[in-house]
Structure formats: C-alpha cells, structure tokens
Amino acid sequence: MKRLLAIVTAAAAVSAVAAAPASAGHAWGSYHWATASNPFIVGLDNNLTTLGWQQLGKSSSMDWSASVVLDAVLTDPKGDNKRCKASGGRVEVCNGKYGRNGWLGLAQIWLSGSHITEATAKMNDTYLASSSYNDVNRQHVLCQEVGHTFGLGHQDESGADLNTCMDYAKTLDNPIPDAHDYEQLELIYNHGGESSTLATTSASTTTGMAGRPDARPYRAERNDHANHTEIVEQFADGSKRITDVIWADGPRPVVDRG
Ligand SMILES: [Zn+2]
Ligand SMILES: [Zn+2]
Structure with missing residues (x-):
C-alpha cells in the first residue's frame, strides 16, 4: 500500500541551507557511511531494467570509482525491483515508471546518527524514458x-550550469562528477577507523526503526528549495530517513515515498 506524505506548509519549512561556495563545500549534512579505511567499496545493487540504463549505471559507477576514497561496484543486473526496497549496507539503484508524480529522481538515505546504513537511488521512467530526455539527461x-x-x-x-552532475543545470547536461565532487568525498571520508556500515557482498541487517517498512516517523519535515525538495523523517529510536527529490518541470505534488 502506498503512503503519501502530507505536505508540510512551506512556511514551516525554513531552509537552513546556505549558498554553496564554488570550491568543495557541498557535503549533504554530515551524512556518510561509517568506514574502517580508504578506499572502501560501496556495493551498488543493479536493479536497472533496460540495457540503456545498465550502460548509464556502469558509466556512473566507473565515474564515481575514480574517487581515491571509494570504489562503487555495480552488481550484475538483478532484475526488477521497482519498489527499490533498501537493503542494509548497500545502495539500490532502480528505474521504473513511477508515475506522473512530478519527480525525475529520488535519493534516499537511512541514518543512524550521521552514519548512512542503507540507501536507494531511483529514476522515474514515466518522464525519463520519453523522447523529451536523452541519455545525457538520464545519466545526469x-x-x-x-x-x-x-x-x-x-x-x-x-x-x-557548473558542469557537474551535482548541480541543477536546467539542461540536465552534465553526466559526470567534477573535481570538486572528488575533493568533497575526500573531505567527507578523511577519518575512517569506524565499524563499517557498508556491506560489500550481501546485505547486512539494518539497525534502526527507519529501516523497517512498518515503522512510522514521529516527525516528517518537507523543505522545498528552488529546484529540489528534501524530506527528513525522524523515528522514535533516533534513526532517520532523508529523501532528496529532483523535480521535473511543473507542479510539485506530494511525494510518494513507497
Ligand atoms: Zn563516521
Ligand atoms: Zn539532488
């Protein structure tokens, strides 16, 4: 059953995000995987359903793996997981016709403190598979x-347009990261020595209520920005789920978190 997150009034959603400087200063909060040492492996589960998406997925995993701190390893195709169910310690990468819900892409991270415990990346083919978009847009x-x-x-x-896929160029014409992104990854992952939250071979058991499908957040906050929206859901045990939405042009309805 799909659950819809009610819109929290924009007035209540005060943005605390300052303008990003041109140099690397664009960490997403303080969120990161707990890691023992560098470089570490991030397992990307390949739920991509078409040859086209699989090629784009392969390219992006190689592009991100150019980072000195991490290797993003895309698995062989696993078949359809349109729901994109998260699995502990891993990143699920999915595409599907998620409907005319306004969003092109969704990233979700589950957190214990500031440590990421699982994550998903979803692309909405309802828009992206149409002829209005090309492979460069999709890969962006x-x-x-x-x-x-x-x-x-x-x-x-x-x-x-900053020539990185981590910008919001209206043209969506930047399929790869840039040097600032790699620099930022080095800044984020400069500590190590932690008990890793990553699962390099198969899924680990997720700790935290946020990872349980039946758990309800006690608090959900939606922050609308110029080109994207962030939703923070907090659970009673302190765990969180955070969603970042990249919008197609047009109205911004409620976000299907399912
Ligand atoms: Zn840490
Ligand atoms: Zn984004």
Whole structure:
C-alpha cells in the first residue's frame, strides 16, 4: 500500500541551507557511511531494467570509482525491483515508471546518527524514458542520485550550469562528477577507523526503526528549495530517513515515498 506524505506548509519549512561556495563545500549534512579505511567499496545493487540504463549505471559507477576514497561496484543486473526496497549496507539503484508524480529522481538515505546504513537511488521512467530526455539527461539524474548516496549534496541549487552532475543545470547536461565532487568525498571520508556500515557482498541487517517498512516517523519535515525538495523523517529510536527529490518541470505534488 502506498503512503503519501502530507505536505508540510512551506512556511514551516525554513531552509537552513546556505549558498554553496564554488570550491568543495557541498557535503549533504554530515551524512556518510561509517568506514574502517580508504578506499572502501560501496556495493551498488543493479536493479536497472533496460540495457540503456545498465550502460548509464556502469558509466556512473566507473565515474564515481575514480574517487581515491571509494570504489562503487555495480552488481550484475538483478532484475526488477521497482519498489527499490533498501537493503542494509548497500545502495539500490532502480528505474521504473513511477508515475506522473512530478519527480525525475529520488535519493534516499537511512541514518543512524550521521552514519548512512542503507540507501536507494531511483529514476522515474514515466518522464525519463520519453523522447523529451536523452541519455545525457538520464545519466545526469542517475549520477546525482548515486552521488547523494555517498553523502554528497548539490554544488549549486540555483539552476546554474557548473558542469557537474551535482548541480541543477536546467539542461540536465552534465553526466559526470567534477573535481570538486572528488575533493568533497575526500573531505567527507578523511577519518575512517569506524565499524563499517557498508556491506560489500550481501546485505547486512539494518539497525534502526527507519529501516523497517512498518515503522512510522514521529516527525516528517518537507523543505522545498528552488529546484529540489528534501524530506527528513525522524523515528522514535533516533534513526532517520532523508529523501532528496529532483523535480521535473511543473507542479510539485506530494511525494510518494513507497
Ligand atoms: Zn563516521
Ligand atoms: Zn539532488
């Protein structure tokens, strides 16, 4: 059964996000995977359903793996997981016709403290599979959603074209990360020595209420920005789920979190 998150009034949603500087300063909050050492492996589960998406997924995993701190390893195709059910310690990468709900892509991270415990990246074929979009546009979205699952935010949210997939260029014409993104990853993952929340081979058991499908958040807050929306859901045990939405042009209805 699908659950819809009611819109929290924009008035209540005060943005605390400052304008991003041109140099690397675009971490997504303080969110990161707990890691023992660098470089670490992030397992990307390949739920991509078409050859086209699989090629884009492969390209993006290689692009992100150019980072000195991480290797993003895309699995062989796993078949359809349109719901994109999260699995502990891993990133699920999915595409599907998610409907005319207004969003092109969604990134979700589950958190214990500031540590990411699982993540998903979804691309909405209802829009992206149409002839209004090409592979460069599709890869821009995929690259950004996967980038979020590592703890990266946007370099810019104004719509300016910064030649990175972590921007909001209206033209969606930046399929790859840039040097600032790699630099930011190094800044985020400069500590190590932690008990890793990553699962490099198969899924680990997720700790935290946020990872349980039946759990309800006690608090949900929606922050609308110029080109994207962030939703923060808090659970009674302190765990959280955070969703970042990249919008297609047009109205912004409620977000299907299902
Ligand atoms: Zn840490
Ligand atoms: Zn985004």
